[in-house]
Amino acid sequence: MTRASHGRGAPVVVLILTTTLIAGCASLSANVTPVIDKALSPSTTTTSTTPTTTVHVGPCDPKMSLRWVGPVPQPGAMPAGSYMRTIFQRGLLTVGVDQTTLFFGYRIPQTGEIDGFDIALAREIARAIFGDPTKIELKAVTTDQRLPVVESGLVDMVASQVTATCARRQAVDLSTIYYLAHQKLLVRKGGSISSVADLNGKKVCATAGSTSFANIEKLAPGAVLYPVAVRADCLVALEEGWVDAITSDDTILLGFEAQDPNNTQILPAELEDEPYALATSKAHPEFGRFVNGVLDQLRASGRLEELYRQYLNRSDVGFVPPAAPPPASYQD
Amino acid sequence: MGSAPSPVVRSEPRGLRVQGMSVRRWLRTTPGHLRAWSVGLLVVLLAVGTVVGTAVQVRWNAARSVGSAGAPELVASEDLYSSLADADATASIIFLQAGRESPELRQRYESDVQEAGQHLATVAKDAGASRAEQTAVQVISSQLPVYAGYIETARANGSLGYPVGAAYLRQGSSLMRGSLLPAAITVYEQAATRLDDAYRSGTSTTEILLVVLAGVLLFVLLIGVQVRVARRSRRILNAGLLCSTAIVIALLGWTIVQLSSAQGSLVDAQRKGSDTVQFLSATRILTLQAQSDDNTALIERGSGQSYVTDFTTVLQSLNGTTGQALLPQARLVAARTGSAASIDRISSDLTTLGSTHAIVRGDDNAGNYTAAVTEATGAEADIVTQIDDDVALEIARAQERLDRSAADARSGFATLAVGIPVLIILAGLLASVGLQRRIGEYR
Numbered sequence: 001m002t003r004a005s006h007g008r009g010a011p012v013v014v015l016i017l018t019t020t021l022i023a024g025c026a027s028l029s030a031n032v033t034p035v036i037d038k039a040l041s042p043s044t045t046t047t048s049t050t051p052t053t054t055v056h057v058g059p060c061d062p063k064m065s066l067r068w069v070g071p072v073p074q075p076g077a078m079p080a081g082s083y084m085r086t087i088f089q090r091g092l093l094t095v096g097v098d099q100t101t102l103f104f105g106y107r108i109p110q111t112g113e114i115d116g117f118d119i120a121l122a123r124e125i126a127r128a129i130f131g132d133p134t135k136i137e138l139k140a141v142t143t144d145q146r147l148p149v150v151e152s153g154l155v156d157m158v159a160s161q162v163t164a165t166c167a168r169r170q171a172v173d174l175s176t177i178y179y180l181a182h183q184k185l186l187v188r189k190g191g192s193i194s195s196v197a198d199l200n201g202k203k204v205c206a207t208a209g210s211t212s213f214a215n216i217e218k219l220a221p222g223a224v225l226y227p228v229a230v231r232a233d234c235l236v237a238l239e240e241g242w243v244d245a246i247t248s249d250d251t252i253l254l255g256f257e258a259q260d261p262n263n264t265q266i267l268p269a270e271l272e273d274e275p276y277a278l279a280t281s282k283a284h285p286e287f288g289r290f291v292n293g294v295l296d297q298l299r300a301s302g303r304l305e306e307l308y309r310q311y312l313n314r315s316d317v318g319f320v321p322p323a324a325p326p327p328a329s330y331q332d
Numbered sequence: 333m334g335s336a337p338s339p340v341v342r343s344e345p346r347g348l349r350v351q352g353m354s355v356r357r358w359l360r361t362t363p364g365h366l367r368a369w370s371v372g373l374l375v376v377l378l379a380v381g382t383v384v385g386t387a388v389q390v391r392w393n394a395a396r397s398v399g400s401a402g403a404p405e406l407v408a409s410e411d412l413y414s415s416l417a418d419a420d421a422t423a424s425i426i427f428l429q430a431g432r433e434s435p436e437l438r439q440r441y442e443s444d445v446q447e448a449g450q451h452l453a454t455v456a457k458d459a460g461a462s463r464a465e466q467t468a469v470q471v472i473s474s475q476l477p478v479y480a481g482y483i484e485t486a487r488a489n490g491s492l493g494y495p496v497g498a499a500y501l502r503q504g505s506s507l508m509r510g511s512l513l514p515a516a517i518t519v520y521e522q523a524a525t526r527l528d529d530a531y532r533s534g535t536s537t538t539e540i541l542l543v544v545l546a547g548v549l550l551f552v553l554l555i556g557v558q559v560r561v562a563r564r565s566r567r568i569l570n571a572g573l574l575c576s577t578a579i580v581i582a583l584l585g586w587t588i589v590q591l592s593s594a595q596g597s598l599v600d601a602q603r604k605g606s607d608t609v610q611f612l613s614a615t616r617i618l619t620l621q622a623q624s625d626d627n628t629a630l631i632e633r634g635s636g637q638s639y640v641t642d643f644t645t646v647l648q649s650l651n652g653t654t655g656q657a658l659l660p661q662a663r664l665v666a667a668r669t670g671s672a673a674s675i676d677r678i679s680s681d682l683t684t685l686g687s688t689h690a691i692v693r694g695d696d697n698a699g700n701y702t703a704a705v706t707e708a709t710g711a712e713a714d715i716v717t718q719i720d721d722d723v724a725l726e727i728a729r730a731q732e733r734l735d736r737s738a739a740d741a742r743s744g745f746a747t748l749a750v751g752i753p754v755l756i757i758l759a760g761l762l763a764s765v766g767l768q769r770r771i772g773e774y775r
Contacts, residue, residue, distance in 0.1 A: 100495045102495055107495055232499035
């Protein structure tokens with residue numbers, strides 16, 4: 001009599017299922033960011049950006065950018081040999097954006113389309129190249145991937161609330177400032193936190209790779225940081241009670257508050273300036289200069305202010321955007 | 333039957349005495365011999381009866397546990413896994429379709445969650461549950477409501493147009509993939525192992541070998557006694573002993589036939605039933621995971637590269653060209669029942685799934701998001717449903733074969749369980765009567 005050793009079913013199947021599932025989970029683990037010890041957090045902030053301690057030649061003003069000299073070329077008439085010409089011939093401008101930040105860059109669930117102020121601004125760049133603002137391809141990128149995707153050439157430009165810093169200017173070209181935001185705190189209404197001084201021993205959510213994350217470590221050294229990969233995950237963490245506060249730009253927090261106005265509130269204190277710039281690759285500086293030329297046109301024509309009013313006038317939640325965009329500042 | 337005077341045994345200082353002589357001397361006489369054999373024969377008969385009875389009991393238990401516990405537990409744990417995986421896949425389609433959400437999908441998601449709860453209750457009742465399994469069941473029962481809560485919040489936010497909805501969906505999906513599905517795998521694994529153990533104990537050579545050994549021993553003893561009796565009594569045949577021998581041979585034959593046929597049925601249950609159930613359930617589970625991957629990649633929109641990679645890995649382990657992939661193995665198993673053609677159909681549907689995936693990715697990568705969503709919630713969802721239906725049908729068929737063979741494996745044991753003591757007693761009686769006749773001749 002033979003034993004029924006034909007039944008390879010159980011172990012084989014279980015093995016395949018387990019390994020596949022584990023492989024799946026391993027690759028997804030980036031989405032589940034646990035509370036990490038404060039001691040470990042610096043590594044998270046600097047994984048994909050350049051080191052924060054850089055030796056500068058001369059004084060650095062993070063707001064200073066490179067000038068487009070002469071008249072900005074007409075749509076469809078990009079100079080031969082320029083990167084704008086390459087984009088034009090490809091037919092689409094690829095832009096890295098966020099899709100979880102209400103008002104700035106978010107996916108409208110009903111249509112699946114991504115919209116927001118940053119997207120509108122990117123469309124203006126597409127309009128300047130093609131004469132058609134729809135010639136654009138959006139790629140959702142997480143906060144800590146914003147600079148790497150520009151450096152690697154995966155996208156032509158990132159429009160995702162990138163705060164201009166000197167360190168970031170070492171890695172990519174940053175445009176002139178198109179919006180001046182401020183780092184603030186979002187807390188639960190009626191909670192015990194009323195200022196940054198109350199954060200000692202509290203859990204604070206911030207997006208990994210953001211300037212807010214690096215700032216809050218200095219401003220509230222006693223706080224326990226809770227980093228997430230995707231901005232909106234901070235709101236989940238606050239609503240679920242995993243954290244006591246969120247720190248981020250007022251523009252981002254504004255969207256959070258609008259999604260849960262009954263339970264959350266933004267504290268008025270401005271912790272830090274967050275000047276926003278568009279990021280392009282250092283490999284083709286003419287494109288960065290071109291973007292600045294287009295931004296100058298938008299400032300001059302009043303289109304930029306129009307976009308402020310269209311996307312960011314949220315008087316219903318007590319937010320009014322600045323009346324005018326910050327002036328352009330050039331290093332050359 | 334003459335009334336045999338029982339030997340008078342008196343206790344004396346010099347030892348036991350029987351019929352006025354010492355036991356040692358009495359045993360050397362012919363009636364002493366015969367009496368001793370008679371007692372020895374009865375003891376051996378009882379021992380053999382016990383061995384055979386125990387062997388049969390072990391096999392019967394194994395056959396019963398395959399049919400009554402192992403197979404249903406395996407099916408329940410697979411149902412549990414499938415309903416969880418289906419809930420995850422369905423929730424992701426619903427989210428993608430936000431704004432034009434179909435009531436059928438909503439219904440499907442809700443019944444998935446409800447069924448998962450019911451299957452969980454079934455699985456939790458398992459008597460033989462190990463500690464690991466109990467922990468896993470506890471994880472599922474405590475996390476399932478949390479999961480459903482995330483999905484509900486995702487839906488509520490999504491319908492308000494809030495992007496935090498997607499964050500809740502992702503939170504739910506990671507909970508599902510990070511803790512619910514692995515716990516379901518543990519439950520499944522334990523059920524599969526228990527079934528495997530039942531098969532092993534129901535088809536091992538040990539019991540049949542024991543029965544044959546005991547039978548040969550008894551047979552040799554019976555023949556030996558008859559030869560001795562024939563020599564001493566100068567009579568060649570002893571009807572009682574002869575009948576007893578015949579009964580022993582019949583009993584052993586019956587037992588071996590029963591054990592082998594039950595074994596054959598169990599081998600069938602495994603080869604044609606549960607092997608298929610297992611391969612196809614895994615196929616179903618992984619297909620659902622692939623679908624979730626593609627939908628989530630679209631929901632994540634650009635930051636979902638890990639899901640795209642996972643889709644490729646999953647499809648490879650399902651339908652890859654290597655011998656390690658599930659479908660080629662399932663095909664070999666299906667060939668045992670001549671149903672390889674249906675596996676071929678599933679395999680070709682999986683190839684189609686691969687090409688619709690390529691279209692979805694192509695559209696999405698080319699910036700044609702709406703077309704990608706339409707393809708994913710249309711053609712891709714249809715092909716997954718097609719595969720799921722086909723697989724479910726084949727699983728039902730295999731389960732039927734499994735149930736039938738498991739029932740076959742159990743049949744006949746009840747009669748044999750009564751037969752063994754009856755025949756052993758009968759054989760003992762006949763042998764005693766036969767020997768008593770000879771002993772009586774020395775009166």
